[in-house]
Amino acid sequence: QVQLQESGPGLVKPSETLSLTCTVSNGSISGYYWSWIRQPPGKGLEWIGYLYSSGSTNYNPSLKNRVTFSVDASKNQFSLQLSSVTAADTAVYYCAKGGGGVVDYWGQGTLVTVSS
């Protein structure tokens, strides 16, 4: 079955840009929707947005001005960049397969802490 793995710095300074990459294995990234979802400590899940393998994107309006997704099909990877981070962006970040509705596969998640 498809497996996803997030990677990137676990600590980001305030006002800087958070960057994460999701590597997809046991399946192709092409032809599917992929999502980023986050969960602040002790809080609920928030959908950051989703992208199609062709590169088209759909961002959560609450984060739209700070979020950028990209895809590298040759590496079977897709990425998240979140700019001007604050402590409120501290969360476990998940990458996942799906975006048009349900998500059928999730990564394990990676904790990103925003702190100086």
Add this chain to the structure above:
Amino acid sequence: DIQMTQSPSTLSASVGDRVTITCRASQSISTWLAWYQQKPGKAPKLLIYKTSTLESGVPSTFSGRGSGTEFTLTISSLQPDDFASYFCQQYNTYPWTFGQGTKVEIK
């Protein structure tokens, strides 16, 4: 955004019990609702989509029902592997939104 409210936040139950979790939407979402299970430190797992359709491999002890604004997830006979957190998600209106979760713990 559509707000999803789950109840209860925590549920204490024993193996073999029948348990029901409720999810309410702030506006109608038809039947565009999914349920996920999450265990500590693990990736969430899709259980049910379109309110009542079980994902492949999910035991038949799980069932979902509802429409509009009120939905339920029922576990007909709680098994040791079912002690986990459960959360609902609507995908009627973007941005998709989640409930805050229900933790099912051992009584």
